[in-house]
Amino acid sequence: MTFSSKLIEKAVEAFASLPGIGRKTALRLVLHLLNQDKATTTQVASALVAMREGIRECQTCHNLADEAVCQICADTRRDRSLVCVVENIRDLMAIEDTGQYRGLYHVLGGIISPIEGVSPADLNIDSLMERIAQGEIKEVIMAISPTIEGETTVYYLSKKLQPSGVLVSAIARGVSFGGDLEYADELTLGRSIVARIPYSR
């Protein structure tokens, strides 16, 4: 792609440095901004800089926060006896979006993966133990992806949490709602029969 303007070229490269945005898309975004007021570009740019400069990690749960403590931890209406352990912020958001969970969270910041060199020491596990030592938490829900690394992490955490006496649970797995039995993978379908639940109306 040839640009007759260095300014355009740099702006296209800036957009194209982001994941999933190629140079053609980047050019489309730049031309869109050129069609808008100058203020639009300034707003986009300042929102990004303000976010990157101002964002903090919640000192309690490691969620993204504007203050020292995130909005979820600061919310007094939430059930403080429940903590849901998630791998990252994206998983936290996915659970929040269901609107079904009113407890707190704990963001691990990854999962144990010997291949990628992620050991328990690299994760926010000490701070989870500290939270539990305070005695308010009654149940820890593991909401970790069911991969080998995920299962390892859950196993490691459940062993580590055992002495504290808190209830450790994991999110239910099975055939998804609206999913066709025929197309469910064997492992999921098999487990969903083994872990069947009594029918209640």
Place this chain on the structure above:
Amino acid sequence: MTFSSKLIEKAVEAFASLPGIGRKTALRLVLHLLNQDKATTTQVASALVAMREGIRECQTCHNLADEAVCQICADTRRDRSLVCVVENIRDLMAIEDTGQYRGLYHVLGGIISPIEGVSPADLNIDSLMERIAQGEIKEVIMAISPTIEGETTVYYLSKKLQPSGVLVSAIARGVSFGGDLEYADELTLGRSIVARIPYSR
């Protein structure tokens, strides 16, 4: 989508205000920036602002330019007797990318469209006439999309250019290279037979 941070929410909205970027993609971009140095975000933001603030329209051809005259018009190695008329900057870039054209351009800034209320007065036609009046231009190549509005624009321009005596041509249309005859639309295939060219080796 629920955000536990106002800063994140504003940054996501900034990205999502761009065409083709939904809120999920916007969140992915924001989380990507959070994983990078602060400098990365500042660089992206300042490239956009510098582009939007600094960009100008070439006073000769209406291409985007960093200076009063764009790099193409300023390039003395280009054939100044040829002018290619295009609808917008994207079409100009597409032709430049072929590497087959070494003349100059003229960006109309749109095409005549009574439905969308675009009349000849809204386009950069007067400046084209002025360029031709200077006498250096020998041929004007119409590289306008073959839509009804495009054909109208080409017809209007060719009538207007007639008194000046410059040669008016249009880019060749036909079955594309690598295209299967079977799948070419009837109009294109029909015209490609009518406008057949002598075979030369």
